[in-house]
Amino acid sequence: MGAQVSIGDFALMTGLSRKALRHYHDIGILEPAHVDPGTGYRFYDTGQVDHAHIIRRFRSLGMSIPDIKALLSTDDAGARTEIITSHLEQMEAALAQTRDTVGALRELLAPASPPADVTVRHEPALAVWSVSATIDVSEIDDWFAAALRTLHRAVATVAGAPAAVVPGGLYERALFLEQQGRATLFVPAPPSVGPPAGVRAEVLPRTEFAVLTHPGGHDGIDRGYAALGIYVNEHMISSQGPIREHYFGGTPTDPARFTATEICWPIFGTAASSA
Template sequence: MGTRVTIGDFSVMTGFSKKALRHYHDIGILEPAHIDAHTGYRFYDTSQVDNAHIIRRFRALDMSIPDIKALLSTGDAAVRTDIITGHLRQMEHQLKQTQDAVATLRELLAPTMPSTPVVLRHEPASTIWTMSATVEIADIEAWFASSLRRIRVALTTSGTRLSGPIGGIYQRELFADGLGGAQLFMPAAPDTGTPSMFQVETLPPTDFAVVTHAGDHRGLERSYGTLGTYVHDHLISHEGPIREYYVGAPPSDPTAFTATEICWPVFTVNAAR
């Protein structure tokens, strides 16, 4: 035990205002060593200064109150390490999001990406294996990643080698209303049984305007904007679903794509055939 001090002196020693100290008392994270029963005055112990500094430091790093309480209440070094490591991972994730946002803003201020060419393509009718879901647009990335993992497992288990890239089909309602149909598909391998998670469908022949988005899906909306602008400026848009093809993957793992072909349906483009 140290020496008992008033809340005012403790405020000077810790950098916390009286209001902040009262708040931390109310939520049980830094309770006074003694409260005068007659006056209600709060008194602290000098031995609490270190904990106050810990609280201040971790609050400055946006650690949550429950995590700080857990950190202060345990004497287990392993538990403390887990809490701090977990918060560090969260900060790294937030930093990555901030860096991506900054890069996007810089790009908008001074675009450096080269203009992506739009090509016209006719896709003939084809038989596919497909897995479908009704998805909220906010969940589309998680659904996409989960579905790719399932496809990878199915292909690895069956030993199937695909004759073409994996693709996606996205209904217009998904974009316009935030909820709609989404499919991942792959070309049906001849003379091979259909994996249980897939349905067999036939894609109709369709004409597309196509733009290729390199890399992962960061900035994909800009490629969509480029393609949509070109279609409406130069072609006649068709109201069918948007199709994507995930290309550049090695034969050993067709889910490890390196680019996405975005295919916007248009009315017949004979020159592309």
């Protein structure tokens, strides 16, 4: 045991305020060595200083009170390591998210420049298997993942094993304009066989598109949409049909990890365009 000191001196030694010390006493992670029964004054032992420093340091690093309490209440080195490692992983994930956000904000400082690599493509009519729904924008990620799994299972049923396919999506403009609209995910239809239950066979009509390739999946794709839309409206005639996307790089074991996404903006005939 060391010397007992007042809450004021203990605050100076530990960097913890009177309010924080009272709170930590109330929740049971840093109790005073002695509380005067007559005055209610709290006194701490100098041997508690290191304990207080641990609490302050981990709180400054964002560790939750329950995790700090668990960390301080166990003598199991493995359990302590697990708590700290878990918190470090959370911090690394948050740091990566912050870096992504900073990068996105920096991109916003620069105008969406019309790209030089827009191509014009005449897509022929295409027989596909598809899954469609009218959804809210807030639901699109969950719907997309479920629809993609459904289509991959359907193709695997025919192929007898998971197969690499290039899926595509069709998105009505209401989905962008009203935040609710029809979305369709599709894959090229296997030959000479009908789709299983829950999957529709249809033929996509021949359409002409202006096409821009965005690296990766949907992260940051809004900049690609902006750049392509500027180019189309400045150099071509935009059609009001659904937007089409094609997703490349997915594998049977990780079908949603795309290396590139083609954005296909419908346009009217552009035979004379220089694009």
